[in-house]
Amino acid sequence: MQQTNNYGLNQWELTDLIKMEDFNGDNSKVDAALKTLAGQVAGKASSSTVSSLSAAVNAKAAQSDLTAAVNRITALESGKADKTALTAEQTARENADNAEKAAREAADTALGARVDALVPKAGVQLLKTVGLEESISEFTVPLDDIDWSQWKAVHVLFDITSTYSSQAEVLINSNTIAYVYGNNLTDRSQHSNFGHLIFYPMFDSRMKVELISLQEGKVTATGYQYQNFTQFRVKFGSSEKAFPGTEITVWGEK
Numbered sequence: 001m002q003q004t005n006n007y008g009l010n011q012w013e014l015t016d017l018i019k020m021e022d023f024n025g026d027n028s029k030v031d032a033a034l035k036t037l038a039g040q041v042a043g044k045a046s047s048s049t050v051s052s053l054s055a056a057v058n059a060k061a062a063q064s065d066l067t068a069a070v071n072r073i074t075a076l077e078s079g080k081a082d083k084t085a086l087t088a089e090q091t092a093r094e095n096a097d098n099a100e101k102a103a104r105e106a107a108d109t110a111l112g113a114r115v116d117a118l119v120p121k122a123g124v125q126l127l128k129t130v131g132l133e134e135s136i137s138e139f140t141v142p143l144d145d146i147d148w149s150q151w152k153a154v155h156v157l158f159d160i161t162s163t164y165s166s167q168a169e170v171l172i173n174s175n176t177i178a179y180v181y182g183n184n185l186t187d188r189s190q191h192s193n194f195g196h197l198i199f200y201p202m203f204d205s206r207m208k209v210e211l212i213s214l215q216e217g218k219v220t221a222t223g224y225q226y227q228n229f230t231q232f233r234v235k236f237g238s239s240e241k242a243f244p245g246t247e248i249t250v251w252g253e254k
Contacts, residue, residue: 007033124155124253132246138235141248148201148226153253158195158234159246161186165193166240171233177220178213180234188245201226 002011007029010022130141146154160168162182170178180195196214201207205227212219236242 124251127154127250127252129250130248132242132244135241135243137238137241138233139242140231140233141250142231143250144230146250146252148205148207148229149203151201151252151254152203154199154201155251155253156195156197156199157249157251158197159183159188159191159248160193160195160234161188161191161243161245162236163240163243166236168234168236168240168242170195170197171235172209172222172224172229175222177209177211177222177232179216181215182236182240182242182246186243186245199226199229 002013003009004011009026009029127146130139132139141156148154158180160180160182161184162168163184165184166182168180168182169176170180178195178197180197181193183191183193185191194215198212198214200210205225207226209222209224209226209229210219211222234242234248
């Protein structure tokens with residue numbers, strides 16, 4: 001009797017004697033083969049399921065990783081945005097502070113400039129002091145450094161220490177414009193005679209020299225212009241002198 005090549009199943013021919021054990025043997029082989037095949041199929045199915053589940057799990061893990069990465073990027077971008085906003089706010093505040101500071105400084109500078117401009121035009125300012133270091137009967141007070149066009153009035157004060165409370169002439173060139181009187185006390189705190197001449201150029205050096213002598217109580221006009229008024233002389237009598245400690249002060253009034 002012939003048999004199949006793979007599982008050895010009986011192949012009957014017309015001349016073969018049919019036996020029951022041959023049928024049963026074939027059936028047993030077929031049953032065993034089917035069982036084995038069913039197991040393989042079940043195993044294959046389980047493997048596919050596992051593979052699918054594994055793929056799903058991997059996909060889920062990848063999705064989780066992706067979600068975590070996106071969340072992290074979002075957080076970083078949000079933090080960066082917050083930092084950028086904070087930096088912008090700080091910059092804006094600094095700019096505002098700097099602008100306010102610059103405005104205050106500009107205002108202070110403008111105010112200082114106004115004060116500086118007003119100060120020379122207000123009050124009385126000491127222009128010069130002339131003092132004697134020796135006893136002398138005649139001395140000169142230079143005025144060539146005075147800009148008469150800058151002053152409404154110029155005051156000349158005489159605090160003279162001399163012999164016998166003597167009288168002295170104040171001269172422009174050879175012309176007497178006033179008289180002043182000295183003090184015969186060396187202690188200047190005890191002096192009582194003070195010459196005070198007031199000149200009025202009225203901010204114009206072309207004006208004629210006019211003065212008031214407060215010690216004498218009189219007004220004197222001269223033919224000189226202030227622009228040519230560069231000095232005056234103080235002259236005592238031949239037997240009289242001014243002593244060290246004598247002081248002439250010149251004040252400008254705006």
